[in-house]
Amino acid sequence: MRGPELGPETSMEGDVLDTLEALGYKGPLLEEQALSKAAEGGLSSPEFSELCIWLGSQIKSLCNLEESITSAGRDDLESFQLEISGFLKEMACPYSVLVSGDIKERLTKKDDCLKLLLFLSTELQALQILQKKKHKNSQLDKNSEICQEVQAVCDALGVPKSDTSDIPLLLSQVESKVKDILSRVQKNHVGKPLLKVDLSSEQAEKLERINDALSCEYECRRRMLMKRLDVTVQSFGWSDRAKVRLLSHWCPVGGSDNCLLVYSFYLLGNLFSIFSYLTSSFFSFFF
Numbered sequence: 670m671r672g673p674e675l676g677p678e679t680s681m682e683g684d685v686l687d688t689l690e691a692l693g694y695k696g697p698l699l700e701e702q703a704l705s706k707a708a709e710g711g712l713s714s715p716e717f718s719e720l721c722i723w724l725g726s727q728i729k730s731l732c733n734l735e736e737s738i739t740s741a742g743r744d745d746l747e748s749f750q751l752e753i754s755g756f757l758k759e760m761a762c763p764y765s766v767l768v769s770g771d772i773k774e775r776l777t778k779k780d781d782c783l784k785l786l787l788f789l790s791t792e793l794q795a796l797q798i799l800q801k802k803k804h805k806n807s808q809l810d811k812n813s814e815i816c817q818e819v820q821a822v823c824d825a826l827g828v829p830k831s832d833t834s835d836i837p838l839l840l841s842q843v844e845s846k847v848k849d850i851l852s853r854v855q856k857n858h859v860g861k862p863l864l865k866v867d868l869s870s871e872q873a874e875k876l877e878r879i880n881d882a883l884s885c886e887y888e889c890r891r892r893m894l895m896k897r898l899d900v901t902v903q904s905f906g907w908s909d910r911a912k913v914r915l916l917s918h919w920c921p922v923g924g925s926d927n928c929l930l931v932y933s934f935y936l937l938g939n940l941f942s943i944f945s946y947l948t949s950s951f952f953s954f955f956f
Contacts, residue, residue: 681783682708688790692727692797696720708782712746717782724789725756731796734759750775753785762788819843826850 682704689699697716698704707717725738736755750772757768764784767775776782819839823830826846831839851858868876 681780681787685783685786685790688787688794692790692793694720694723696723705779708779708786711776711779711782712749718749720786721753721789724786724793725753728760728789728793728796731793731800747772757785757788760792764788 682701686699686701686704696719698707698720703716707714707720710717712718722738728734729737734756736752736759738752738756754768754772754775757764762768764781766781767785767788776785815836816839819836822843823839823846826843828839828842828846831842
Protein backbone atom coordinates (compact mmCIF):
# COMPACT_ATOMS: atom_id res chain seq x y z
CA MET A 670 0.00 0.00 0.00
CA ARG A 671 2.77 2.44 0.95
CA GLY A 672 6.06 2.88 -0.83
CA PRO A 673 9.50 3.04 0.77
CA GLU A 674 10.25 5.84 3.20
CA LEU A 675 12.40 8.13 1.11
CA GLY A 676 12.32 11.30 3.18
CA PRO A 677 10.73 13.20 6.05
CA GLU A 678 7.50 13.86 4.14
CA THR A 679 7.07 10.18 3.38
CA SER A 680 7.77 9.38 7.03
CA MET A 681 5.09 11.82 8.19
CA GLU A 682 2.66 10.40 5.67
CA GLY A 683 3.43 6.91 6.95
CA ASP A 684 2.74 7.99 10.53
CA VAL A 685 -0.57 9.53 9.48
CA LEU A 686 -1.62 6.40 7.58
CA ASP A 687 -0.67 4.10 10.48
CA THR A 688 -2.67 6.22 12.92
CA LEU A 689 -5.70 6.42 10.63
CA GLU A 690 -5.71 2.65 10.22
CA ALA A 691 -5.53 2.21 13.99
CA LEU A 692 -8.46 4.61 14.41
CA GLY A 693 -10.63 2.58 12.06
CA TYR A 694 -10.81 5.20 9.32
CA LYS A 695 -12.44 3.76 6.18
CA GLY A 696 -12.23 6.77 3.87
CA PRO A 697 -10.45 7.19 0.53
CA LEU A 698 -7.17 8.50 1.98
CA LEU A 699 -5.76 5.19 3.19
CA GLU A 700 -3.54 5.07 0.11
CA GLU A 701 -0.26 6.94 0.31
CA GLN A 702 -0.61 8.56 -3.09
CA ALA A 703 -4.16 9.69 -2.37
CA LEU A 704 -3.11 11.13 0.98
CA SER A 705 -0.16 12.94 -0.56
CA LYS A 706 -2.34 14.42 -3.30
CA ALA A 707 -5.00 15.53 -0.81
CA ALA A 708 -2.36 17.14 1.42
CA GLU A 709 -1.00 19.06 -1.54
CA GLY A 710 -4.49 20.36 -2.33
CA GLY A 711 -5.08 21.37 1.29
CA LEU A 712 -8.50 22.73 2.18
CA SER A 713 -9.45 22.91 -1.49
CA SER A 714 -9.35 19.10 -1.59
CA PRO A 715 -12.77 17.61 -0.65
CA GLU A 716 -11.14 14.41 0.65
CA PHE A 717 -8.78 16.38 2.91
CA SER A 718 -11.64 18.52 4.24
CA GLU A 719 -13.80 15.45 4.88
CA LEU A 720 -10.97 13.81 6.82
CA CYS A 721 -10.50 16.93 8.96
CA ILE A 722 -14.24 17.04 9.66
CA TRP A 723 -14.28 13.34 10.58
CA LEU A 724 -11.34 13.66 12.96
CA GLY A 725 -12.82 16.79 14.54
CA SER A 726 -16.22 15.18 15.10
CA GLN A 727 -14.63 12.09 16.66
CA ILE A 728 -12.53 14.24 19.02
CA LYS A 729 -15.49 16.40 20.00
CA SER A 730 -17.55 13.31 20.88
CA LEU A 731 -14.91 12.23 23.41
CA CYS A 732 -14.16 15.52 25.15
CA ASN A 733 -16.04 18.66 26.06
CA LEU A 734 -14.97 21.24 23.49
CA GLU A 735 -16.69 24.46 22.53
CA GLU A 736 -15.12 24.72 19.07
CA SER A 737 -15.84 22.26 16.28
CA ILE A 738 -15.01 21.54 12.64
CA THR A 739 -18.20 21.32 10.62
CA SER A 740 -19.02 20.84 6.98
CA ALA A 741 -20.82 24.19 6.89
CA GLY A 742 -17.61 26.10 6.28
CA ARG A 743 -16.21 24.08 3.40
CA ASP A 744 -17.68 26.35 0.74
CA ASP A 745 -16.01 29.36 2.39
CA LEU A 746 -12.33 28.44 2.82
CA GLU A 747 -11.60 31.38 5.09
CA SER A 748 -14.43 30.43 7.47
CA PHE A 749 -13.29 26.82 7.34
CA GLN A 750 -9.76 27.90 8.26
CA LEU A 751 -11.12 29.94 11.17
CA GLU A 752 -13.00 26.89 12.45
CA ILE A 753 -9.89 24.74 12.26
CA SER A 754 -7.75 27.43 13.90
CA GLY A 755 -10.19 27.87 16.80
CA PHE A 756 -10.42 24.11 17.23
CA LEU A 757 -6.63 23.74 17.32
CA LYS A 758 -6.19 26.61 19.78
CA GLU A 759 -8.70 25.06 22.17
CA MET A 760 -6.78 21.79 21.97
CA ALA A 761 -3.47 23.61 22.61
CA CYS A 762 -1.90 22.55 19.33
CA PRO A 763 1.92 22.79 19.58
CA TYR A 764 2.42 23.63 15.88
CA SER A 765 2.67 27.42 15.72
CA VAL A 766 2.33 27.46 11.93
CA LEU A 767 -1.21 26.08 12.32
CA VAL A 768 -2.48 28.54 14.94
CA SER A 769 -0.57 31.79 14.32
CA GLY A 770 0.22 34.11 11.44
CA ASP A 771 -1.95 35.19 8.55
CA ILE A 772 -5.07 33.03 8.43
CA LYS A 773 -4.94 32.92 4.63
CA GLU A 774 -1.37 31.59 4.64
CA ARG A 775 -2.12 28.63 6.89
CA LEU A 776 -2.55 25.15 5.46
CA THR A 777 -1.19 26.19 2.09
CA LYS A 778 1.80 23.84 2.28
CA LYS A 779 1.71 20.09 2.11
CA ASP A 780 3.89 19.72 5.19
CA ASP A 781 1.53 21.89 7.26
CA CYS A 782 -1.49 19.87 6.12
CA LEU A 783 0.25 16.64 7.12
CA LYS A 784 1.06 18.16 10.52
CA LEU A 785 -2.62 18.99 10.96
CA LEU A 786 -3.70 15.43 10.16
CA LEU A 787 -0.99 13.95 12.37
CA PHE A 788 -1.95 16.13 15.32
CA LEU A 789 -5.68 15.45 15.03
CA SER A 790 -5.24 11.71 14.51
CA THR A 791 -2.81 11.23 17.41
CA GLU A 792 -4.98 13.32 19.73
CA LEU A 793 -7.98 11.20 18.80
CA GLN A 794 -5.99 8.03 19.41
CA ALA A 795 -4.95 9.26 22.87
CA LEU A 796 -8.55 10.18 23.74
CA GLN A 797 -9.78 6.75 22.69
CA ILE A 798 -7.18 5.06 24.91
CA LEU A 799 -8.17 7.20 27.89
CA GLN A 800 -11.85 6.52 27.23
CA LYS A 801 -11.27 2.76 27.18
CA LYS A 802 -9.32 2.90 30.44
CA LYS A 803 -12.04 4.98 32.06
CA HIS A 804 -14.72 2.57 30.90
CA LYS A 805 -12.71 -0.41 32.12
CA ASN A 806 -12.20 1.12 35.55
CA SER A 807 -15.87 2.04 35.96
CA GLN A 808 -17.18 -1.38 34.93
CA LEU A 809 -15.64 -3.43 37.72
CA ASP A 810 -16.32 -7.10 38.07
CA LYS A 811 -19.09 -7.95 40.54
CA ASN A 812 -16.83 -10.34 42.38
CA SER A 813 -14.19 -7.70 43.02
CA GLU A 814 -13.51 -6.63 46.57
CA ILE A 815 -14.56 -3.02 46.00
CA CYS A 816 -17.86 -3.99 44.45
CA GLN A 817 -18.56 -6.39 47.31
CA GLU A 818 -17.92 -3.65 49.87
CA VAL A 819 -20.24 -1.24 48.08
CA GLN A 820 -22.87 -3.95 47.76
CA ALA A 821 -22.59 -4.63 51.50
CA VAL A 822 -23.33 -0.95 52.16
CA CYS A 823 -26.33 -1.16 49.85
CA ASP A 824 -27.61 -4.24 51.68
CA ALA A 825 -27.20 -2.54 55.06
CA LEU A 826 -29.19 0.47 53.88
CA GLY A 827 -31.85 -1.61 52.18
CA VAL A 828 -31.04 -0.38 48.68
CA PRO A 829 -32.75 -2.61 46.09
CA LYS A 830 -30.35 -5.01 44.41
CA SER A 831 -29.18 -3.98 40.98
CA ASP A 832 -27.62 -5.95 38.14
CA THR A 833 -25.18 -3.16 37.37
CA SER A 834 -21.58 -3.20 38.60
CA ASP A 835 -21.01 0.49 37.95
CA ILE A 836 -19.49 1.77 41.20
CA PRO A 837 -20.41 5.47 40.69
CA LEU A 838 -24.03 4.49 40.04
CA LEU A 839 -24.17 2.34 43.18
CA LEU A 840 -22.65 5.13 45.25
CA SER A 841 -25.22 7.59 43.92
CA GLN A 842 -27.97 5.18 45.00
CA VAL A 843 -26.39 4.98 48.46
CA GLU A 844 -26.27 8.77 48.64
CA SER A 845 -29.93 9.04 47.68
CA LYS A 846 -30.89 6.43 50.27
CA VAL A 847 -28.95 8.19 53.04
CA LYS A 848 -30.54 11.53 52.18
CA ASP A 849 -33.97 9.89 52.25
CA ILE A 850 -33.31 8.37 55.68
CA LEU A 851 -31.98 11.64 57.08
CA SER A 852 -35.02 13.52 55.81
CA ARG A 853 -37.28 11.33 57.98
CA VAL A 854 -35.41 11.74 61.28
CA GLN A 855 -35.34 14.63 63.70
CA LYS A 856 -33.04 17.50 62.94
CA ASN A 857 -30.98 16.95 66.09
CA HIS A 858 -30.77 13.18 65.56
CA VAL A 859 -27.29 13.47 64.09
CA GLY A 860 -25.13 15.61 66.34
CA LYS A 861 -22.62 18.15 65.22
CA PRO A 862 -19.14 16.85 64.41
CA LEU A 863 -16.56 17.16 67.18
CA LEU A 864 -13.85 18.07 64.70
CA LYS A 865 -14.70 20.87 62.29
CA VAL A 866 -11.26 21.55 60.83
CA ASP A 867 -9.16 19.67 58.33
CA LEU A 868 -6.16 17.84 59.78
CA SER A 869 -2.71 18.22 58.33
CA SER A 870 -0.71 15.15 57.35
CA GLU A 871 1.33 15.39 60.56
CA GLN A 872 -1.80 15.66 62.72
CA ALA A 873 -3.43 12.74 60.91
CA GLU A 874 -0.32 10.63 61.53
CA LYS A 875 -0.37 11.45 65.26
CA LEU A 876 -4.08 10.65 65.43
CA GLU A 877 -3.44 7.29 63.81
CA ARG A 878 -0.74 6.48 66.39
CA ILE A 879 -3.13 7.39 69.22
CA ASN A 880 -5.77 5.15 67.69
CA ASP A 881 -3.31 2.25 67.49
CA ALA A 882 -2.33 2.70 71.15
CA LEU A 883 -5.96 2.79 72.29
CA SER A 884 -6.81 -0.25 70.17
CA CYS A 885 -3.96 -2.18 71.80
CA GLU A 886 -5.19 -1.12 75.25
CA TYR A 887 -8.76 -2.17 74.49
CA GLU A 888 -7.53 -5.51 73.17
CA CYS A 889 -5.64 -6.13 76.45
CA ARG A 890 -8.70 -5.22 78.50
CA ARG A 891 -10.91 -7.48 76.41
CA ARG A 892 -8.58 -10.43 76.92
CA MET A 893 -8.46 -9.74 80.66
CA LEU A 894 -12.26 -9.67 80.90
CA MET A 895 -12.54 -12.92 78.98
CA LYS A 896 -10.00 -14.55 81.29
CA ARG A 897 -11.86 -13.22 84.32
CA LEU A 898 -15.07 -14.76 83.02
CA ASP A 899 -13.30 -18.05 82.39
CA VAL A 900 -11.89 -18.17 85.94
CA THR A 901 -15.28 -17.24 87.42
CA VAL A 902 -16.99 -20.09 85.60
CA GLN A 903 -14.27 -22.53 86.64
CA SER A 904 -14.57 -21.44 90.29
CA PHE A 905 -18.01 -23.03 90.41
CA GLY A 906 -16.29 -26.42 90.30
CA TRP A 907 -14.05 -25.83 93.31
CA SER A 908 -16.60 -26.81 95.98
CA ASP A 909 -16.49 -30.30 97.55
CA ARG A 910 -19.81 -31.25 96.02
CA ALA A 911 -18.69 -30.17 92.58
CA LYS A 912 -15.41 -32.05 92.99
CA VAL A 913 -17.32 -35.27 93.72
CA ARG A 914 -19.45 -34.79 90.61
CA LEU A 915 -16.41 -33.98 88.49
CA LEU A 916 -14.56 -36.98 89.86
CA SER A 917 -17.50 -39.21 89.00
CA HIS A 918 -17.46 -37.68 85.53
CA TRP A 919 -13.78 -38.31 85.01
CA CYS A 920 -13.82 -41.72 86.77
CA PRO A 921 -17.05 -43.55 85.89
CA VAL A 922 -17.75 -46.99 87.30
CA GLY A 923 -15.50 -49.50 85.59
CA GLY A 924 -13.39 -46.71 84.12
CA SER A 925 -9.66 -46.49 83.69
CA ASP A 926 -7.29 -46.47 86.67
CA ASN A 927 -5.67 -43.33 85.27
CA CYS A 928 -8.75 -41.17 85.90
CA LEU A 929 -7.18 -39.54 88.97
CA LEU A 930 -4.19 -38.52 86.88
CA VAL A 931 -6.49 -36.96 84.28
CA TYR A 932 -8.40 -35.11 86.98
CA SER A 933 -5.11 -33.82 88.40
CA PHE A 934 -4.24 -32.33 85.03
CA TYR A 935 -7.66 -30.70 84.97
CA LEU A 936 -6.99 -29.06 88.34
CA LEU A 937 -3.57 -27.91 87.16
CA GLY A 938 -5.27 -26.27 84.19
CA ASN A 939 -7.55 -24.38 86.54
CA LEU A 940 -4.58 -23.21 88.59
CA PHE A 941 -2.83 -22.03 85.44
CA SER A 942 -5.94 -20.03 84.47
CA ILE A 943 -5.97 -18.38 87.89
CA PHE A 944 -2.28 -17.55 87.58
CA SER A 945 -2.85 -16.02 84.11
CA TYR A 946 -5.71 -13.94 85.44
CA LEU A 947 -3.63 -12.62 88.35
CA THR A 948 -0.73 -11.82 86.03
CA SER A 949 -2.98 -9.93 83.60
CA SER A 950 -4.54 -7.99 86.46
CA PHE A 951 -1.11 -7.10 87.83
CA PHE A 952 0.22 -5.75 84.54
CA SER A 953 -2.99 -3.88 83.72
CA PHE A 954 -2.90 -2.21 87.14
CA PHE A 955 0.72 -1.04 87.05
CA PHE A 956 1.20 -0.49 83.32
